[in-house]
Structure formats: structure tokens, C-alpha cells
Amino acid sequence: MLEQIFEHIFPLQMNYPMIFGMFMILGVVGGLVATRVAWLPTISGFMLVGLLMGPEGAKVINSEIITQAGYLVQISLGLILYKLGCSLHPEHVVKHPKIIFVSIIESAVTFLSIFLLLVFFGYSTIVSVLVAAIGISSSPAVLVHVASEMRAKGEVTENTKILVALNNLISFLVFSTALPFALYSTEATWSDIFGIPAYRMIGGFAIATLMAFGVTWLAKFLQPKTFHFVFPLILGGIMLTLGINNALQMSFLFSCLVFGIMVRWFEDKKNQITQTDFGYAEDIFYIILFVTAGASLHVQELVTAGWIAMLFPLVRCAAKYLVLTGSTRALEYNFKQSSATGMLLMPMAGMAIGLLQTTNSLIPAIGAQVAILIFAAVAVLETLGPPIAKFAFKISGEADGGAVKALVVVPNPPEESSADTSNPEPPSATKNPD
Template sequence: MIIQNIQSFIHGLHLDPLIIIGVIVLLGIYFGKGAKLIHLPSIIGFMVLGVLLGPSLLGVLSGEFQESIGFITEIALSFVAVSIGLELSFASLKKQGGGIVLTIFTESFMAFILVSVLMYLLTRDLALSILFGAIAPASAPAGTVAIIQEYRTKGPLTKALFAVVGFDDGLGIIVFGFAAAFAKSILSAEMGMETGSFVSLMSGPLMEVGLSLLVGSLNAVIFIFLGRFLKTGRDLFLLLFAMVFLSAGLSIMFHMSVILTNMVLGIVIVNTQPQNFVEKIHEELTQIMPLLFILFFVLAGSNLHISALPELGLIGLVYIAGRATGLISGASFGAWAGRLPVSIRKYLGLGILSQAGVAIGLALIVKKELAEFGAHGAEIGDIIITTVSATSIFFEIIGPVLAKFALTKAGEIRKTA
């Protein structure tokens, strides 16, 4: 009753969105500081603030408000993606050897296989199980990047984390596209619908990935050409700012992956330009990231509804256990087989458990696209969106904490941080 009265009072104020954004940033600064005082990453403080301001409690961040500023999430994910891309130097990957590539494949596919198998043993629903498995490899790069930037970590584990959280999302998006097509073919057969050839089912995801790679590359070429006429890091950043927005807008307009498109933008830049050119961009980019992290994680926290926790159930527990076990064991095995440093073998898996934006986005796609496949399709969509949203609460709390723990044990967090 008290919470409802507070929500009614706040709604009656009719706060302008700019006031709410100002409050988010203002309180976010101190919630982040508060989290650090108890030795937690600041993004935990941002997410707690999001839950407090969200529909579950005070209701400041109402569904209507979140819909009106949904573009902020896209912007934040876009800048996180380009910052990851700017770290993915092929020369650096070559120094790490083929082991890191092997590790990306083993951790992604181990999570996919383990979650799919466990879900099938529990539910006996192949379409549902395959889709859960396909969402499992998706990480939350924002969480990992935030920890790395906040504590200014350096070392082999840091480089491996940048590579893995970047490329496993790209790989995860590709795997999801094929899994979704397979699930649709199963549901179509159940309904007696014409499924078409397997090749025709695969054309959609292949087109999405191909267009994302093409648009990201073309925008990088435009950036590089125009950047030749600019000298200062500030001017280069403003140009990058424009290209990131352009990439994000085109991705949304033509149903491409915002993350993949902007990641490719960063990858092309870092692999074709001199190091001092890239460093100028980095210096400016790191200035805006803290603001984006506050906005992104507060909004993410507001979507973590407390009421969803009791609905987690056995499916949620199996998903959590299967995903965590698959990622940790897959990363460890890949690093061992690829003869990577001991710190990577021991701790890489602990640093890639965060899951939120990308996974929730994929879950929303499932809910939307499977609604046309009758009651079973709608049921699968509801189960997946509820479970992934609820388990994100767990992974977004435990993920950054374990990432910090892993980087600390690997000796890559500075004592002054």
C-alpha cells in the first residue's frame, strides 16, 4: 500500500524526462561510489538504483518512460560494441595464438550444448531447449568492459576477456539465428505448415549477419577517409560519435545487429590505422563511457522486476547451472587445449558470466517471432522471456563480482584502483 501511494504521488508530478535523466545520473554517481565502498563494482550500485526507481518499487522509471528513452540502451550498447572492437587487434590475437579463437568456440558451444541437453531432459521440448541453448552463450559485454575500465586492468586475462566478450556475442548471434530457424521448422511441422527448405530458413540469419558486417565495414572506411582531414583526438571522437549513431540507426532500420555492426566498425579501424590514431580515439572514448554505463545499467536494473523472482523455478535454476558450467568448463578446456597462460585457464570462465542486454533482446525476438506459431509457440516465448529476464538478475549481480575476483586473482587489478 505504501509503495502504491508513493508511485501514485510520483506519477502525479508528471516529471519531465530530462529531470528523470538528471536524477538518474546524479544518484547514479553516489550509488556507484556506495557500491565501491563495500568492495563491489559500481555497476551493481547502478543496477540497485534501477530496481529502486523501476516499476517494482518507486515507479519513477515507468514503462512509458522507458519506451520513450529506449534509444539510450541502443546508444550505450553501440559504444560498448565499438570500444570492444577497438581492442580486437588481429595482431594482438595473433600474439595470443589460435588458442584464444579455440577458446571462444569451446566456451560458446559448450554452453549451447549443455543448456540444450539439460533443458531437453527437463522439458522434453526440443524447440524450447534449442532456443535456450542458443541464448546461453550471449554475454553482457558492458559489464565486463565496465570492470576492466573502472579498475584499469592490464594483462593476458584482460586481453582475453576483451576478445571473448566481443567475439562470443558475434558468434552467439549467428548461432541464435540458425537455432531460431530450426525451432521454427519444428513448430511449423507440428502445425502442419509448409516449412520450406532448410536453406531458405537459413537465409534470414545469414542476411542479417552479412549486412551487419558490410555496413560496419563501409562505415569504418568512411570514418577512416574523413578522419584523414582531422588532427585532434576530440575531432576524431566527434566523427566516431557520428558514425556510431549512423551504424546503430541503420542496424535498427534494416533489422541488423547493433552490436555486431558497431563491433566491426571498431575492428576495421584498429586493424587498419596506426596505433597513435587509435589511442587518440581511446582517450576521448573513455571520457564518455562512465555516463553511458550509469544510464545503461540503471535502465537495465529497472527491467529486473522483483515479481519475476518467484517465477524462476526449476527451469531457471537449470539454465543458470547449465550456462555457468558450460562457459566455465568450455573456457577452461579451450584455454588448456590452446596452451594459453595459466591465469586464462583458471579464471577466464569466471569473467564472462554476465548476461543481460543481448540475451534479453534475443528473448524478446523469440517472443515476437514465435507468437505466430500457435499456443505452443506463444508458450515458448513466454517461458523464455520470463526465465531470461529473471536469471539476468542473478548473472548481472554475480557476473561483475566474479569478473573482478578473476582479474584480482590473476594479478591484473592495480592496488591503487
């Protein structure tokens, strides 16, 4: 009997609890190492340990494990994009047109700079357009996590979240506009050329809107004593948005971003669920995402791409930085604030990888050329991006040593806000006092 057990368990097969536990422990080790280096954010530690343990290192995390962790990574990205979308209230953006103008100019300059660079190096027009469209996007995960870690609060932080959200929206829209031309080059049918991009965009938007309406409607029934249900409510909405999009072969990244925007738009002003801080629970998702990102880094692509692997991210970052520093007066910033904003737009990963996967699935021949450039750029920008982001928050003047994060911050009910505070109640179990 014992021999039969050993026959079935060896060689040992990794399962989801083992993968999840291994990523958590490795991530904590990497984070602890990173905290000992003043200029290094913890996500760099997560990525470093993933790189060392991944296929490019000790091979403890192999390609099969990375594939199995795919759904965990998607949930993590979905949560991060939701949080980013929550910062983009349509009403607020309309009332501040300067930020839209700056975002459009920055996206256009970034697109043209990358496009001209790739054409100069002999890449085809369609490959150059697709890569340039993807290059507009910025990494929400780096921004959101480093901002949380630095406890950054203020105008620069909030406006940068809006700019990153707009970057990703514009990137998706430009990519979707270019996709019909890419499909046309492969002799696809007219229904596919126009139908696929429209289906993915309109469908993703509709799913996000319906899900946001449902979540905000349920949230109206939450009271202070039951507000701790907000985390499973939002996470459930994100997972349903993600799952339905995957089942219907739509873009879950775009849909999760729109989900955050629409939740912010639909929410009850007396019960603002988008202002909820998920606290320590967020670390789980960041660890999964960045340990996997580190293990997935394609170092070999840097060699394959050659000089373009360095020039592409350099030109992209320069375009974003120069436009933002040139917008100092328009944004009513000082030079340090505009410099910090330009630096915070430099990291690139989540949306870029998602759009690359779309290219690979629809147009494999073109996707192979795009992949070399995008993977090389991500390897550079995800490695250098987090330390640059940490430095940016420092020079912005918004890094703050605020309070320890609570698991869920419960808003005070309106009727209690003006109550007598001479005999304050003890803090609730969901709060961590200063």
C-alpha cells in the first residue's frame, strides 16, 4: 500500500496551494531584502526573487508553474486596474480638461516617437504601429503599489493615477483602431477585420458597466457593521468581470479598468466603496503579480532585440518625460512635480503584455515580431521602473509616513460625523489606530 502511494506521488506535481504558498514565502523574503536597500521598493525584491528562482535562474519556478499561476496573476491585475479606474471619475476629468489635453499630447508624442524609431530600424509599418500603440501604456501596478508603500498622497499622486488610467485607455483604443489594418494584412475576412475589435471593445465595456451597476446597487445595503463585506463584494465583481471576459474572449484588462471607472461613477456618495483601503490583503496580489513577473522576465529577448532593446524604452521614456516637464505650467506644477509625474509614467507591463497576447492569438506571424520588442522593453522598464518610481515620489514632496494600513477602513455614518466626541468609542476591530 505504501509503495503504491509513493508510486503515485513521485515525481511530485505542483498544485495551486503549493504554488500560492511558495510565491507568498518567496515574495516575503524578497520584500524583506528590498527593505534593507533605501532606494529599492519592495516590488523590486519580489521581482528579483522571481528572476532568481525562475527559468532564467535556479528553475524552481518553471514555465509550467508560471502558466498555472496565470489565473492568480489575472486576478491581481484585475484588482490593480480596478483601483486605477477608481481614480478616474468622468465628471472630475471633464471639469479638469488640462489633464486630458496633456494625456493626449503625451500619448501622441510617445506613439510617434516609437513609430519613427522602429520604421528607421526597418520594421514594417503595421508592426511599428502596434508596438507604438502598446508603448503608450503605463504600468498601473508599479504606480499603485509604490504610492501605497511610500504613503504618497497629494495632487501629483492623484493626477498621475488619472494619467496612467488615460494612458491605458488610449493605448487600448489606438491598438483596437490599428488591429483591423493588421488583420487586413493577413487577408482576414471583412467581418473579422471590423467585427473582432468592435466585439472586444463594446463587449468589454458592456460587461464592466453591468457588473459595476450590480456591485454599487448591492453596496447601498452595506451598513457600518457590515462594511467589511465590501472587499469580497468588489473582488467578486472583479473576478466575474474577468471570468466573463475570458469566457467570451474579450479584453479583461480593458474591462477591469472600465469596471473601476463605472463603480466610481455609480457609487452612492454617502457610501463611497471606491475609497476603501484593502490594506494588508493587497500585498497578496502584488506578491503574486511581481514574483511571476520576475520569473517571466525574458532576459534572452534583450540579446535577440539588440540595440533596439535599449533604444525603444529610452525613446519611450524620454517622450513621456519631456512632454510632462514641458507641461509644468499647464498643470500648475513646479519642475520637481512635473519631473516626478514624467518618471511615474515610465514603467510598462500589465496592459502591454495583455495587448501582446491579443496580437499573438489573432495574428501569430506579426505577434512574434511584436513580442521580441515588447518583452525586451518590459524586461528593462519593469526592472528600472520601481526604483525610478520610488525616487519620483520622494522628489514630488508627497511621500508621507502616514498611519499603518487597516484591513478595511470603515467610513463613519453621516449621522455620527457630528456626534459628541467627548466620550469616544474604542476603535473597531477592522481599524489599526496610529
